[in-house]
Amino acid sequence: MKYVLLTLISAMLLSISWPTYGIPFFIFFALVPLLMMEHGVSKFSDYKRKSWVVFGLSYLCFIIWNIVTTGWLYGSKNPDGSHSLMAVLFPVLVNSLLYSLVFQCYHWYKNAQGTYWGLAFFVAIWMSFEKFHLNWELTWPWLNLGNSFSEYPKLIQWYDTLGATGGSFWILLVNVLLFYTIRTWEAGRKRKDLIKNSSIAAALIIIPMIISLVKYNSFNEKPIGTVNVLMLQPDLDPYAEKYSKDSLTIEQDLLNLAEKNTKGKIDYYIAPETALPGRGSISETAFEKSIILNNLKEFLARHPGSVFSTGISSHKFYTSSKDLPTEAYQINQGLWVESFNSAIQVIPNQKVQVYHKGKLVPGVEIFPYMNYLKPLLGDAMINLGGTVASLGSDKERVAFSNPYNKGKIAPIICYESIYGEFVTDYVKKGANFLGIMTNDSWWGVSEGHKQLLSYAKLRAIETRREIARAANSGISAHINAQGEIVEDTFYGDKTTLFAKINLYENQTFYVKAGDLLTRFSIFALGFLLFYFLIKRFQKKFTKQQA
Numbered sequence: 289m290k291y292v293l294l295t296l297i298s299a300m301l302l303s304i305s306w307p308t309y310g311i312p313f314f315i316f317f318a319l320v321p322l323l324m325m326e327h328g329v330s331k332f333s334d335y336k337r338k339s340w341v342v343f344g345l346s347y348l349c350f351i352i353w354n355i356v357t358t359g360w361l362y363g364s365k366n367p368d369g370s371h372s373l374m375a376v377l378f379p380v381l382v383n384s385l386l387y388s389l390v391f392q393c394y395h396w397y398k399n400a401q402g403t404y405w406g407l408a409f410f411v412a413i414w415m416s417f418e419k420f421h422l423n424w425e426l427t428w429p430w431l432n433l434g435n436s437f438s439e440y441p442k443l444i445q446w447y448d449t450l451g452a453t454g455g456s457f458w459i460l461l462v463n464v465l466l467f468y469t470i471r472t473w474e475a476g477r478k479r480k481d482l483i484k485n486s487s488i489a490a491a492l493i494i495i496p497m498i499i500s501l502v503k504y505n506s507f508n509e510k511p512i513g514t515v516n517v518l519m520l521q522p523d524l525d526p527y528a529e530k531y532s533k534d535s536l537t538i539e540q541d542l543l544n545l546a547e548k549n550t551k552g553k554i555d556y557y558i559a560p561e562t563a564l565p566g567r568g569s570i571s572e573t574a575f576e577k578s579i580i581l582n583n584l585k586e587f588l589a590r591h592p593g594s595v596f597s598t599g600i601s602s603h604k605f606y607t608s609s610k611d612l613p614t615e616a617y618q619i620n621q622g623l624w625v626e627s628f629n630s631a632i633q634v635i636p637n638q639k640v641q642v643y644h645k646g647k648l649v650p651g652v653e654i655f656p657y658m659n660y661l662k663p664l665l666g667d668a669m670i671n672l673g674g675t676v677a678s679l680g681s682d683k684e685r686v687a688f689s690n691p692y693n694k695g696k697i698a699p700i701i702c703y704e705s706i707y708g709e710f711v712t713d714y715v716k717k718g719a720n721f722l723g724i725m726t727n728d729s730w731w732g733v734s735e736g737h738k739q740l741l742s743y744a745k746l747r748a749i750e751t752r753r754e755i756a757r758a759a760n761s762g763i764s765a766h767i768n769a770q771g772e773i774v775e776d777t778f779y780g781d782k783t784t785l786f787a788k789i790n791l792y793e794n795q796t797f798y799v800k801a802g803d804l805l806t807r808f809s810i811f812a813l814g815f816l817l818f819y820f821l822i823k824r825f826q827k828k829f830t831k832q833q834a
Contacts, residue, residue: 441771
């Protein structure tokens with residue numbers, strides 16, 4: 289019962305630390321009860337299958353954490369209007385399993401190498417897992433530990449140096465030190481050691497926050513210019529209106545919204561993810577002939593000096609199976625199509641610029657490891673009103689330049705805004721502000737859209753770029769380079785948001801170096817595994833010699 293209680297305490301602390309409802313300071317000791325549970329089961333219990341007990345209890349902890357923090361996924365709906373159990377069950381069950389496997393590896397290594405080496409291994413493997421979870425095709429980094437402080441930007445200004453992954457390292461280090469402090473006190477009851485270790489832990493928590501407050505109060509980077517941005521929030525029901533309404537009607541409503549709220553000079557009109565065309569998609573080979581895109585150009589002709597950036601659904605046709613993209617699928621004899629979730633920039637008398645979303649939502653926009661899983665699962669994609677085949681994507685980020693001013697927008701599409709190092713690639717391409725085009729309406733009024741907005745603050749700090757975020761139903765927002773929301777909208781409103789966006793051109797250390805502590809952790813993990821194997825080999829060799 290004691291070990292179950294410790295497990296539940298960890299689950300509770302992890303859950304109540306999470307944005308946007310939680311208090312992140314609990315995250316500094318949220319893993320300590322779980323580490324105590326593992327140590328107690330391993331060293332003091334009389335269970336016959338101790339590894340299974342550790343695995344089962346850690347899975348209980350992580351599944352509670354996942355349900356509480358991401359249970360809003362249940363808001364996703366099937367085409368028939370019913371709630372999608374698969375949309376919540378698969379991420380919750382699989383993500384909890386992955387975290388449990390990470391903890392299980394720590395349990396095995398600690399038992400083999402001892403507590404000190406085991407704790408170093410714990411930090412290294414957790415950090416390595418977070419990196420892995422950012423990059424594989426089943427990517428779901430929603431619960432990476434560094435995200436937990438997204439509602440407290442004043443305390444994490446140093447993310448411009450080490451990023452949100454540096455935040456994960458910070459949190460893990462404090463948890464490990466607190467656990468070590470408890471263990472040394474239990475073993476020796478030495479007051480001196482308790483005070484020393486507690487002081488180090490406190491310093492580890494407080495010093496980065498002090499540095500952050502200093503950076504916050506001394507931030508004085510001078511912008512190279514400003515642009516006037518009007519973010520459009522059409523509030524289309526993604527399950528009903530978006531795929532049933534006539535595309536030209538949807539576009540006209542969007543342009544009427546823009547026209548009605550245009551006051552003075554607008555440099556950028558920004559519309560949400562897949563705001564156009566509604567049902568279906570736009571052929572990229574016929575962009576210049578598209579009625580929908582030409583309507584945008586006609587609108588811009590009435591607003592000289594303005595550009596229009598929006599999310600669209602687009603596609604490319606192929607008439608030969610030679611060099612066919614993996615994501616292309618056959619629709620007729622001798623005809624294949626590749627679909628995209630895209631961002632475009634429209635300028636009168638210029639070729640339409642396009643970018644294809646690079647980070648796709650597993651099970652919704654991409655069939656993970658299609659070549660291996662499709663023969664087993666068939667067409668088991670989650671259908672949220674869009675495609676049930678994997679979308680194509682761009683391997684490189686782009687920045688759309690504005691011919692009328694110094695603006696260079698990063699066309700970030702929805703899910704991409706969770707990925708720190710990924711977003712820095714836009715800045716390396718010259719982006720001097722971030723434009724997030726998103727549709728968070730799939731989950732209704734829940735923590736989902738609030739958390740995704742909150743994570744955008746991390747990207748602002750990491751890159752020191754202001755953000756113009758246009759969301760279908762909200763929350764649209766202007767976020768400054770210090771990660772603070774300057775102004776935002778209400779969820780569910782059909783409205784616009786005007787912002788004067790500052791343009792910055794300097795690159796932060798994080799933009800240049802990326803996830804440095806993660807790379808160090810991966811190296812450390814390799815060393816620890818190599819050290820373990822060498823020790824095993826030496827032990828075996830000594831036995832044979834004897």
